[in-house]
Amino acid sequence: MSVEVIRARALEGVAHGFLTRSGGVSEGPYASLNCGIGSHDDPAKVAENRRRAAEAVVPGAQLVGLYQVHGADAVAVLDGFDPTVRPHADALVTNRPGIALGILTADCAPVLFADTAAGVVGAAHAGWKGAVGGITDSTLLTxxxxxxxxxxxxxxxxxxxxxxxxxxxxxxRQRFAAEDDGSDRFFRDAGAGHAMFDLAGYVAHRLARAGVRRVEIVGADTYADDTRFFSYRRATHRAAGDAGRQISIIGLTGNE
Incomplete structure (x- = not known):
């Protein structure tokens, strides 16, 4: 099975992709394109999966990543950046061709950014903590x-x-209300002190509020589609133990 790459219309002309769990070499609960370095999968298989993922999106580029901490820090990847070091942060940006920025998720929202006129791209990991804490704002500033x-x-x-x-x-819900008085519309009451949260909608709201004029939501549900996506929450509900991670990648080829 080949590597599956989901592309966004908004990023047409930019080398990018949201990858699924298809097309890798991992087995069992990690089958098959598990790109999670921190998982309990065989490191050699994870390395091969990451190589395949990068080649499917930005052929020949150097894949760089992060030690993601659900925070709001963004890092610029410039000349001299050591790809073997994973900074503790949740977003990467670059203006250097030949670099593939990689973000890992398994229910959190991956967000890809591009300003082709300036030749700058970015990738952010927006879990709920990072989303309300301002990870997209930090990415824009960087x-x-x-x-x-x-x-x-x-x-x-x-x-x-x-x-x-x-x-x-x-x-x-109250954490969001305390930080953002426009957040309540992203919660739907579910009774007995519970609600259903629209993570993608909230991230889009934060981007629009920050001045981004074009925001696309791809719309696939990682929890519901276990054939295509890893899901931390699904694995927890099934008492399945460790979950794999899918990767989202963006980069500059010099032809934008």
Whole structure:
């Protein structure tokens, strides 16, 4: 089975892709394109999966990644960046061709950014903590240091857990209300002190509020589709133990 790459219309002309779990070499609960370095999968198989993923999106590029911490820090990848070091952060940006920025998810929202006029791209991991904490804002600010214009760039939010499967409690809801008084519309009451949260919708709202004019939501649900996506919450509900991670990638080829 070949590597499956989901592409966004908003990022047409930019080397990018939201990858599924298809087309790799891992087995068992990690079958097959598990790109999670921190998983309990065979490291050699993860390395091969990551190589295949990068080649499917930005052939010949150097894949770089992060030690993701559900925070709001973004890192610029410039000349001299060591690809063997994974900074503790949740977003990467670059204006250098030949670099593939990789973000891992398994229910959180991967967000890809591009300003083709400036030649700047970015990738962010937006879990709920990062989303409300401002990871997309930090990504935009870091891209601007390289010459990007947030009013000109386009973004795409990839596969993540959908509202229909993202049940949260009132304490969770109140965290958002305390940080963002426009957040309540992204919660649907589910009774008995619970609600269903629209993560992709909230991330899109934060991007629009920050001045991004074009935001696309890909719309695939990682929790519901176990044949195509890894899901941390699904694995937890099934008491399945460790979950794999899919990767989302964006890069510059010099032809944008």
């Amino acid at each position: 891209m601007e240091t390289l010459g990007a214009d947030r009013g000109r760039l386009v973004t795409a939010i990839g596969p993540c857990i959908a509202q229909a499967n993202y049940e949260v409690d009132d304490a969770f």
